[in-house]
């Protein structure tokens with residue numbers, strides 16, 4: 278039988294297909310990892326924002342996780358939206374037993390400004406989930422929240438990546454600069470040194486789900502055995518092309534295009 282790399286996402290949903298579980302599975306598929314998903318919350322959202330949220334009962338979350346680990350191999354996993362302390366506790370306990378690469382996207386607020394986790398759960402996330410992560414992928418507001426410091430310059434971004442690893446205890450931190458002006462530059466501190474990943478900033482409003490797509494691509498490459506620096510380098514290329522050819526769909530911030538790298542595509 279052919280060897281297959283298995284990647285798992287634990288996250289919330291986006292019925293419009295741009296972010297969350299849907300973006301993660303599209304990315305896994307496109308990058309040729311076998312995709313699996315555990316749903317935390319069902320989110321009624323589209324390119325304009327969040328209309329409603331329903332958290333799954335925690336025993337159902339637990340059952341989904343057990344359904345995976347009792348039967349399926351997991352070579353790498355990522356988490357996105359986990360809304361409450363109780364849900365985070367169940368996920369943290371399960372991940373601690375898994376012993377695989379864990380990419381944590383510390384999703385807090387959507388691009389449209391809607392909160393995706395309860396305010397009180399932020400401290401729990403910082404103390405119980407972050408230390409389990411092989412790599413944390415905060416955007417600037419998320420890193421500011423985790424560190425309690427303002428991030429205003431590229432030097433601040435590099436410092437934040439190092440501080441997250443040193444103070445919060447994850448294996449590596451990828452500080453994303455999507456919220457900055459100028460070039461789209463991200464900094465990875467891998468516990469040893471800073472690595473820089475840079476692309477031009479593409480002029481588009483269609484960036485819904487870029488963070489999900491990026492962390493899912495890193496997870497897919499880690500599931501295939503690539504080391505972290507190479508996985509981030511290839512994932513950065515994937516997300517850049519997905520933004521370059523993003524779809525002008527919906528009335529708000531449109532979704533990224535997962536066919537972009539495969540076909541060198543054409544925004545249809």
Ligand SMILES: Nc1ncnc2c1ncn2[C@@H]1O[C@H](COP(=O)(O)OP(=O)(O)OP(=O)(O)O)[C@@H](O)[C@H]1O
Pocket residue numbers: 387388415416417453454455456461462463476477478479480481484485486487488489491513516517520
């Ligand atoms: N307009 C753009 N052009 C090129 N790259 C971009 C653009 N916008 C975002 N990116 C890249 O997409 C990746 C995700 O970055 P970002 O900081 O937007 O994450 P995020 O805020 O978590 O995503 P999201 O907005 O989906 O929550 C980064 O590598 C960033 O540089």
Ligand SMILES: Cc1ncc(COP(=O)(O)O)c(N)n1
Pocket residue numbers: 288289290291296297298320322357358384386387388389393484485486487488489
């Ligand atoms: C379920 C879920 N998870 C994450 C995001 C963040 O994506 P974005 O900030 O691009 O809206 C989202 N909108 N929905």
